[in-house]
Amino acid sequence: MENRLRNYFPLIRERKEVLKEIGESSGLQALFRSWMPERQEEFLDFCTGMKGVKILYDSFFKEIMSPEYTPGRLNHFLSLLLGKKVVIRQVLPNEGGRIADENTLLVTDILVEFEDGSLADVEIQKLGYAFPGERSACYAADLLLRQYKRARDKRNREKGKFSYKDIKNVYVIVLFEKSPVEFHSMEKEYLHKSDWSFDTGLELDLLQNFIFITLDIFQKNMENKSIENELEAWLMFYSTQDPERIIELINKYPMFRQMYGDVYEVCRNMEKVMGMFSEELREMDRNTVQYMIDEMQATIDAQSAALEEEKKRHEEEKKKHEEEIKRYEEEQKRHEEEQKKHEEEQKRHDEENNKLLEMITAQAAALEKALKRIEELERKNGSDSIK
Numbered sequence: 001m002e003n004r005l006r007n008y009f010p011l012i013r014e015r016k017e018v019l020k021e022i023g024e025s026s027g028l029q030a031l032f033r034s035w036m037p038e039r040q041e042e043f044l045d046f047c048t049g050m051k052g053v054k055i056l057y058d059s060f061f062k063e064i065m066s067p068e069y070t071p072g073r074l075n076h077f078l079s080l081l082l083g084k085k086v087v088i089r090q091v092l093p094n095e096g097g098r099i100a101d102e103n104t105l106l107v108t109d110i111l112v113e114f115e116d117g118s119l120a121d122v123e124i125q126k127l128g129y130a131f132p133g134e135r136s137a138c139y140a141a142d143l144l145l146r147q148y149k150r151a152r153d154k155r156n157r158e159k160g161k162f163s164y165k166d167i168k169n170v171y172v173i174v175l176f177e178k179s180p181v182e183f184h185s186m187e188k189e190y191l192h193k194s195d196w197s198f199d200t201g202l203e204l205d206l207l208q209n210f211i212f213i214t215l216d217i218f219q220k221n222m223e224n225k226s227i228e229n230e231l232e233a234w235l236m237f238y239s240t241q242d243p244e245r246i247i248e249l250i251n252k253y254p255m256f257r258q259m260y261g262d263v264y265e266v267c268r269n270m271e272k273v274m275g276m277f278s279e280e281l282r283e284m285d286r287n288t289v290q291y292m293i294d295e296m297q298a299t300i301d302a303q304s305a306a307l308e309e310e311k312k313r314h315e316e317e318k319k320k321h322e323e324e325i326k327r328y329e330e331e332q333k334r335h336e337e338e339q340k341k342h343e344e345e346q347k348r349h350d351e352e353n354n355k356l357l358e359m360i361t362a363q364a365a366a367l368e369k370a371l372k373r374i375e376e377l378e379r380k381n382g383s384d385s386i387k
Helices: 015-023 026-033 037-047 058-065 071-082 132-157 181-185 215-221 230-239 243-252 255-268 270-386
Strands: 088-092 106-114 119-127 170-178 191-193 208-214
Touching: 015 026, 015 037, 015 270, 026 270, 037 270, 058 071, 058 255, 058 270, 071 088, 071 119, 071 170, 071 230, 119 132, 132 170, 132 208, 170 215, 208 215, 215 230, 230 243, 230 255, 243 255, 255 270
Parallel strands: 119 170, 170 208
Antiparallel strands: 088 106, 106 119, 191 208
16 A cells, blocks of 8 residues: 655654564563554554554644643634634643543543633543533533632732632533544534523623534544535544545645644654553553443443333332222122122012012912802802702
């Protein structure tokens, strides 16, 4: 296969040269052999330009996009994303800004302050966490509280009166390599920006802003399409390893050529790049384990909820069945009472019929006896007349 990237970046080395340098160091050789074969091939592919480097690897991202050493790059990307010019004043430490070990699935987490005092938390995730909306809301609340404390302390030092106008916007910006399931119902959308509004038209600045970028969905949407604007160019820079796409990118937007040049300069330092890649593999393993734990917990929670729902349904059906049995028994009891009443009525009717029959029988017998008496008298009277 032709290595076209080497035409643009002559410092890219050939495979045999990379393997030769690894083989000349027992430490590098041992590290290389500790990787799975597919990881060895991945490493050789991006070092030799057969595939692009995964820019979102934490080490590479910080090397290329560091707001401390090359602030213009992240400034430019965030300005495009936010739709306004922003300038990073400083990078802030994350302690206190991340809630209790919530960063286990993060590849990169950079907290910056803009010149206007706004804060932005830029996160990159290889595997999308569960409950992305709820967690991001907590992060934004955490940033607001952090900013509130800083503004209040500053006012106290200056012996001034604190005002909530001192609190500026906070932004939670998340780039997903593999997006959570919630985003896959909108497969034509890969850029999601929050837009707060009230049903009455009331306008208030609620300060919390969220931007979610699903790079896997972006890649699907870009199949057989060319890059049309700078924002698409940045997202392609973050998400592609395809040499043809990289060449298209640097031809249309030359600023990325320098960034890729920095990447391949890093790849010339074999000890450094292997250390970076090895750390990425360890982080990926940790993230995968945590992701699997989260997925398993989500499955357990879903199964528990389903079982609870099934139990509730079963109890409702049982209750309904018991009510039907009770109603049947009441109906049966009522039927038996009616049957008993009917039998009593029948018995009384039979007794009355028997009495009537006895009376009629007695009357018939008396009538028959009277008729016999009349016949005897007639016979007797007839005999007396003949004499």
